[in-house]
Amino acid sequence: MALTDDAIDKIKEMLLAGELRPGDRLPPEKDLADRLGLSRSSLREAVKALELIRVLDVRRGDGTYVTTLEPKLLNEALGFIVELHQARGVVELLEVRRMLEPAAAAQAAHRMGPDGFAALRASMAGITEETSVEELVEHDAEFHRIIAAQAGNSYLSSLLEALSSQTLRARIWRGLTEEQAVARTLAEHDAIARALEQRDTELVRALVTVHVSGVEAWLRRAMEESPTGDVDFSAPGQRPSR
Amino acid sequence: MALTDDAIDKIKEMLLAGELRPGDRLPPEKDLADRLGLSRSSLREAVKALELIRVLDVRRGDGTYVTTLEPKLLNEALGFIVELHQARGVVELLEVRRMLEPAAAAQAAHRMGPDGFAALRASMAGITEETSVEELVEHDAEFHRIIAAQAGNSYLSSLLEALSSQTLRARIWRGLTEEQAVARTLAEHDAIARALEQRDTELVRALVTVHVSGVEAWLRRAMEESPTGDVDFSAPGQRPSR
DNA sequence: TCCCCAGATTCATCCGATGTATTAGGATGT
DNA sequence: ACATCCTAATACATCGGATGAATCTGGGGA
DSSP states (O other): OOHHHHHHHHHHHHHHTTSSOTTOBOOOHHHHHHHHTSOHHHHHHHHHHHHHTTSEEEETTTEEEEOOOOHHHHHHHHHHHHHHHHHHHHHHHHHHHHHHHHHHHHHHHHHOOHHHHHHHHHHHTTOOTTSOHHHHHHHHHHHHHHHHHHTTOHHHHHHHHHHSOHHHHHHHHHHHHHTTOHHHHHHHHHHHHHHHHTTOHHHHHHHHHHHHHHHHHHHHHHHHHSTTSSOOOSOTTOOOOO | OOHHHHHHHHHHHHHHTTSSOTTOBOOOHHHHHHHHTSOHHHHHHHHHHHHHTTSEEEETTTEEEEOOOOHHHHHHHHHHHHHHHHHHHHHHHHHHHHHHHHHHHHHHHHHOOHHHHHHHHHHHTTOOTTSOHHHHHHHHHHHHHHHHHHTTOHHHHHHHHHHSOHHHHHHHHHHHHHTTOHHHHHHHHHHHHHHHHTTOHHHHHHHHHHHHHHHHHHHHHHHHHSTTSSOOOSOTTOOOOO
């Protein structure tokens, strides 16, 4: 294949060369197609592909623009991809997360300000062992999101966000509630928050490592129980009985 | 926008639901377009987008297939995206790398076998201070690739590979040679290899941290020198005179 | 000055035709 | 029986034009 892919490359090169900058508007489909020497149909395929990975932003009736290319956008693109892979390599992905999350938290321990502490505490308010699974999942995501954000590295946040998608979180929490491990997990969150407030970097790193490893261990166990060696991800609403 | 994006979602859902499995062949464009209720043109845009992120593999004259969805493929998709971001957030991306690389190396210290040691030594053979920049770049990439591979986590390897693209490596080495820091860098490689052979996990972790941090520090300095606060990535063949 | 509307611009979607690569299977020759 | 070549069917690649819908722009009216 050539034409459409050439177009993708050319647009990419225009971006790398600075010929197109974030926020810039591309020429109309017709003009750009002529300039790149292909038909509108083919060009549209190229644009669509670049739109999926959040490089271009197409606004109907207006025009096509280069996105800001902010790290946050990488997240969406990445999330989409990772989600498709998660049904296969969950454990490996979690292994990566176990490397990043403690490092991110440790960094947050340095950089975190009063607003960060407040946000963290706020996310924990009202969450108890009786909270519904949906809310637990949301809280958990928010808790880790806040810490990652406080590490002050947007790419890091995006990566961590992508690495543990909502669907995976949901599955895990569902499993945890069945094992009555919610209390322990919430206690761990509390301990992490305290350590952050005391800026005890090493303790933060250790606590987060334990926390994430705990999830990883649970998942490994859950997968071994499943005869196919593969946890069922297609029906997040149910789990094989234990 | 709706139709084409709906198509992307539907295909994605078919994948997540297991309706489509890796290696499967999709119905012909015509049929699938009918089934999803849109025109061939629109469907093709969706397929093209999914092809860019290596989810689908289109073979002209044959058909469209679901890829293996192996981690390695995530790499290509990721590399493409990261490359576009690198002109902006180099430092942040390197920060992430500094978190992952030591952890990966430490894990490799456990899992590495004789073949790994051999490969590592082979990659270092014949590399001296006199080696050309191109070869140095290639050696450097290979050195880190081997270690990452020995960590036994494909997603991790892919991520690390994507995080420091060839163009970035090239720029850094070019800078290093001008600063006569090649010898030190090669010595660090040697030390890392030794520590791995002795399975001294903590030493490995420390050495790699120092190694990667050195690069990061150099890059920070180089960027401060540049008045725009941005290193020139558009012309990898030259650097602003120091 | 403010509001509303028509026209221009731009993307969205579809259709049908033509070109080209690949594959499968039959015809052929040994 | 087997290997080889050729052809037809299949499937993607690309094009150009037509129609529709969303958005923006600028002029006209209150």
